[in-house]
Amino acid sequence: MSASIALHAGSLERQETASTREPAWVRVVLVSVALTFFSVFLLLPLGTVFAEGLRKGWGAYFDAMVNPDAWSAIKLTLLVAVIAVPLNLVFGLAASWAIAKFEFRGKRVLITLIDLPFSVSPVISGLIYVLMFGAQGWFGPWFYEHDIKIIFAVPGIVLATIFVTFPFVARELIPLMEAQGSEEEEAAVVLGASGWQVFRYTTLPNIKWGLLYGVILCNARAMGEFGAVSVVSGHIRGQTNTMPLHVEILYNEYNYAAAFAVASLLAVLAIITLGLKTLVERQTRRQLQDIDTPSGE
Amino acid sequence: MASLRRFSPLPGFGLAMGYTLVYLAIIVVIPLTAVGAKTFTLGWDAFWAAVSSPRVVASYQLSFGASLLAAGINVVFGLIFAWVLVRYRFPGKGLVDSLVDLPFALPTAVAGIALATIYSQNGPVGKLLEPLGVEIAYTPKGVLLALVFIGLPFVVRTVQPVLADLEKEVEEAAAGLGASRWQTFCKIILPHIAPALLTGFAMAFARAVGEYGSVIFIAGNVPMVSEITPLMIITKLEQYDYAGATAVASVMLIISFVLLLIINGLQGWMQNRYARGA
Numbered sequence: 001m002s003a004s005i006a007l008h009a010g011s012l013e014r015q016e017t018a019s020t021r022e023p024a025w026v027r028v029v030l031v032s033v034a035l036t037f038f039s040v041f042l043l044l045p046l047g048t049v050f051a052e053g054l055r056k057g058w059g060a061y062f063d064a065m066v067n068p069d070a071w072s073a074i075k076l077t078l079l080v081a082v083i084a085v086p087l088n089l090v091f092g093l094a095a096s097w098a099i100a101k102f103e104f105r106g107k108r109v110l111i112t113l114i115d116l117p118f119s120v121s122p123v124i125s126g127l128i129y130v131l132m133f134g135a136q137g138w139f140g141p142w143f144y145e146h147d148i149k150i151i152f153a154v155p156g157i158v159l160a161t162i163f164v165t166f167p168f169v170a171r172e173l174i175p176l177m178e179a180q181g182s183e184e185e186e187a188a189v190v191l192g193a194s195g196w197q198v199f200r201y202t203t204l205p206n207i208k209w210g211l212l213y214g215v216i217l218c219n220a221r222a223m224g225e226f227g228a229v230s231v232v233s234g235h236i237r238g239q240t241n242t243m244p245l246h247v248e249i250l251y252n253e254y255n256y257a258a259a260f261a262v263a264s265l266l267a268v269l270a271i272i273t274l275g276l277k278t279l280v281e282r283q284t285r286r287q288l289q290d291i292d293t294p295s296g297e
Numbered sequence: 298m299a300s301l302r303r304f305s306p307l308p309g310f311g312l313a314m315g316y317t318l319v320y321l322a323i324i325v326v327i328p329l330t331a332v333g334a335k336t337f338t339l340g341w342d343a344f345w346a347a348v349s350s351p352r353v354v355a356s357y358q359l360s361f362g363a364s365l366l367a368a369g370i371n372v373v374f375g376l377i378f379a380w381v382l383v384r385y386r387f388p389g390k391g392l393v394d395s396l397v398d399l400p401f402a403l404p405t406a407v408a409g410i411a412l413a414t415i416y417s418q419n420g421p422v423g424k425l426l427e428p429l430g431v432e433i434a435y436t437p438k439g440v441l442l443a444l445v446f447i448g449l450p451f452v453v454r455t456v457q458p459v460l461a462d463l464e465k466e467v468e469e470a471a472a473g474l475g476a477s478r479w480q481t482f483c484k485i486i487l488p489h490i491a492p493a494l495l496t497g498f499a500m501a502f503a504r505a506v507g508e509y510g511s512v513i514f515i516a517g518n519v520p521m522v523s524e525i526t527p528l529m530i531i532t533k534l535e536q537y538d539y540a541g542a543t544a545v546a547s548v549m550l551i552i553s554f555v556l557l558l559i560i561n562g563l564q565g566w567m568q569n570r571y572a573r574g575a
Contacts, residue, residue, distance in 0.1 A: 020468040020469055020472060020481075021478075030380060031381050033374075034377050034381045034382075035389070035393070037374050038396070038397075041445070041446055041449065042396050042399050042446075042449075043396070044415060045412055045415060045446070046396075048411045048421070049407060052411075091317065093313075094313040094314075094316040095313070097309060097313040098313040098314040099317075101310075102303075102307070102310050103303040112557065113325065113326065114321065114325075115557065116325055116557070119503055119557040120507065120550065121507025121509065121527050121530075121546075122507065122509050123509050123528075123530050123546075124507070124550060127530060127534065128328035129328060130539070131328070131543065132327075132331050136539055138331060162324055185307050186306050189306050189307060189308070195309050198307070198308070199309075220402050223404070224405070226509065227509035230509075230510075231534065244510070247410065251514065260411075263410060267403060270399065270407075274396065274399065275395070277402075278395045
């Protein structure tokens with residue numbers, strides 16, 4: 001599912017000659033169609049978030065943010081991301097090391113299993129943890145006896161978020177590390193480097209941009225997840241509401257200005273994510289060009 | 298493990314593989330098997346009653362119908378986007394290229410309330426459409442619109458690199474042999490990018506079927522009319538009908554797995570085909 005959000009290696013533009021160029025009117029029509037679609041489907045929703053958030057002025061905009069419920073939603077969202085992203089980062093490194101640097105049977109099956117969370121509906125991603133830890137779930141009664149709340153509490157939200165963001169880092173690193181091969185690492189081992197040294201000084205510098213990109217995507221999804229978190233949260237104000245859930249509550253109470261004010265914070269996060277993505281893509285392209293044209297030749 | 302893998306001088310296979318498998322089992326495999334286990338405790342009659350009630354069947358029709366249509370629309374517009382981004386220069390191109398991924402990056406709830414506001418009766422577009430008798434928000438059309446929004450980047454980002462790699466010489470040869478531009482497109486370019494288009498279509502469709510956040514605000518959620526299948530799972534959960542929710546979820550999961558296998562197959566086909574330099 002994530003091939004479409006993979007980094008673009010190489011330039012995606014090309015030069016045309018007269019024989020491979022469409023008539024001017026065709027070009028104008030196609031560009032106009034694309035720009036119209038872009039404005040209506042992408043720019044308009046983004047602009048609406050900020051316009052509606054500021055409809056009642058800057059005062060109301062900031063009031064919506066410093067509201068105690070909004071503030072606790074922001075803190076919970078950050079907490080969830082701070083737990084989920086590093087866990088999936090470590091997993092992504094382990095999985096890509098095992099898959100890209102070694103040959104073993106069942107590799108394709110393993111990759112498919114890692115991809116699985118991308119093809120599961122967010123609602124089901126929440127449901128599975130209700131079935132595990134809910135009052136009637138497999139482990140629910142045991143946790144209930146020990147007075148540990150998972151569903152309708154923070155641990156459930158963290159688990160559901162880990163699930164939906166599970167493949168992001170691994171998915172970026174596996175193709176990157178496979179393309180780079182393991183010759184450099186093998187040379188380092190022959191020269192007497194320890195396992196940690198091989199990773200720290202050989203592998204990490206090669207994968208840093210892909211790793212950063214995976215973490216950016218993972219973080220954006222962790223902070224913005226709605227469906228899965230909605231199922232396990234219980235929507236307790238000030239306690240188990242993340243930012244997207246807080247936006248939903250405000251919107252359903254017809255408090256549109258406040259809903260869009262909080263939503264605009266998430267929209268800013270999305271814009272930063274896309275900006276970093278563009279930056280990382282440029283870096284990767286430069287890195288590839290350096291490989292293609294070694295200096296001194 | 299050692300007998301299953303080829304020798305490598307690199308360290309850390311056992312540790313990395315062990316950690317990967319344990320984490321995968323705890324987070325993904327065991328929780329997903331809970332759906333299967335719960336479904337089996339239901340018994341066939343209860344299962345069938347849950348997954349074939351008229352309201353649930355209406356939700357399948359909407360979810361699958363709207364998702365197919367949305368993925369089809371995405372193929373057309375996704376191809377146009379990929380085409381102009383690869384081949385033309387125009388003002389704002391950099392911005393368009395960066396923001397095509399917006400539906401991936403924007404939290405679905407934010408997209409949902411924005412779309413619902415734009416297309417409601419008082420919204421900027423809804424206001425224009427109302428005199429024409431076109432209602433989008435709170436109808437199945439609204440569901441379709443949200444799914445088109447969410448699926449666009451899948452097609453653009455799958456087709457774009459394939460289109461960029463297409464050798465110019467092939468098109469020049471076709472033109473040299475007297476083919477019109479349209480003939481070259483239909484007989485040379487389209488067959489070349491067909492696997493990518495199909496993969497993008499399948500990805501957009503798979504995402505649309507399970508989508509929740511961006512749809513529920515604009516859908517209006519009228520029973521039998523504009524309820525999507527993921528919402529039926531939520532509705533059953535809110536009524537403490539865990540068995541019914543799980544039954545519907547298992548139907549969706551099976552369809553998702555089949556789609557995942559199809560997408561994997563398509564990607565394998567793409568890799569073979571483009572690796573050979575066809």
